[in-house]
Amino acid sequence: MPQHAALMFANDTFYVAFSSGDYKTMESVWAQSDQLTCTHPGWDTLIGREEVMDSWSSIMENVESVEISCSHANGYVLGDVGYVLCYEKTNGVVLAATNVFVLEDGVWKIVHHQSGPAPGMFDEDEDENDPLERMQ
Amino acid sequence: MPQHAALMFANDTFYVAFSSGDYKTMESVWAQSDQLTCTHPGWDTLIGREEVMDSWSSIMENVESVEISCSHANGYVLGDVGYVLCYEKTNGVVLAATNVFVLEDGVWKIVHHQSGPAPGMFDEDEDENDPLERMQ
Numbered sequence: 413m414p415q416h417a418a419l420m421f422a423n424d425t426f427y428v429a430f431s432s433g434d435y436k437t438m439e440s441v442w443a444q445s446d447q448l449t450c451t452h453p454g455w456d457t458l459i460g461r462e463e464v465m466d467s468w469s470s471i472m473e474n475v476e477s478v479e480i481s482c483s484h485a486n487g488y489v490l491g492d493v494g495y496v497l498c499y500e501k502t503n504g505v506v507l508a509a510t511n512v513f514v515l516e517d518g519v520w521k522i523v524h525h526q527s528g529p530a531p532g533m534f535d536e537d538e539d540e541n542d543p544l545e546r547m548q
Numbered sequence: 549m550p551q552h553a554a555l556m557f558a559n560d561t562f563y564v565a566f567s568s569g570d571y572k573t574m575e576s577v578w579a580q581s582d583q584l585t586c587t588h589p590g591w592d593t594l595i596g597r598e599e600v601m602d603s604w605s606s607i608m609e610n611v612e613s614v615e616i617s618c619s620h621a622n623g624y625v626l627g628d629v630g631y632v633l634c635y636e637k638t639n640g641v642v643l644a645a646t647n648v649f650v651l652e653d654g655v656w657k658i659v660h661h662q663s664g665p666a667p668g669m670f671d672e673d674e675d676e677n678d679p680l681e682r683m684q
Contacts (some may be wrong), residue, residue, distance in 0.1 A: 454665060456644070491627060492626065493627065528664020
């Protein structure tokens with residue numbers, strides 16, 4: 413698979429894991445490195461694998477599934493590092509996200525995630541960029 | 549200069565340019581690549597050098613200087629790509645930021661910036677990580 417497509421697939425997997433409450437997959441899409449960071453909307457930035465994964469565990473165990481989807485994703489591959497910018501739709505709120513990935517044993521793994529409020533920039537009916545829609 | 553220090557210096561330069569309303573320096577800290585992206589707080593993500601630089605020109609020409617400083621910056625160098633996570637203090641508001649850099653002719657240049665609301669996580673008197681304070 414070309415690296416750009418693999419990067420977008422890894423980004424899609426992150427949102428599918430999140431939306432389906434699949435912590436095991438969520439844990440596997442993050443790099444094994446301890447150099448992980450995560451800025452959830454309105455949170456302070458979390459630093460370190462344990463702190464980041466604890467936050468996901470806490471978020472995902474409190475709800476059976478989260479209504480979240482990813483749209484308008486643009487990915488950029490810069491050698492062994494890639495990043496994807498996209499919008500997240502969750503509970504009628506739109507967030508802008510930056511997801512940074514590294515190649516770990518040839519597989520794109522997340523090392524940093526930030527999302528924060530964005531204006532609602534897309535049509536509710538327009539879902540062709542939604543990974544959940546594409547995977548059905 | 550070690551690459552990590554050079555990365556942090558580039559990040560500091562971004563905030564010094566921003567706070568002093570120095571558009572020429574701001575323009576020079578962004579990469580020449582057209583693959584630039586920028587998510588200002590509450591804006592849709594801007595894509596492309598022209599769109600990104602137009603936004604900075606517009607922001608910086610409307611005010612003589614912006615009261616903004618960077619604190620608690622952590623930088624990560626991954627070969628020719630680096631990113632810095634930090635907090636921005638501006639007009640009593642605290643924002644969390646992700647700044648992605650690439651080495652362009654041996655110099656770290658920004659290719660992506662996102663900032664969005666964060667809780668006020670630091671003491672107002674604690675400025676030792678403020679690049680403006682360090683440079684005085």
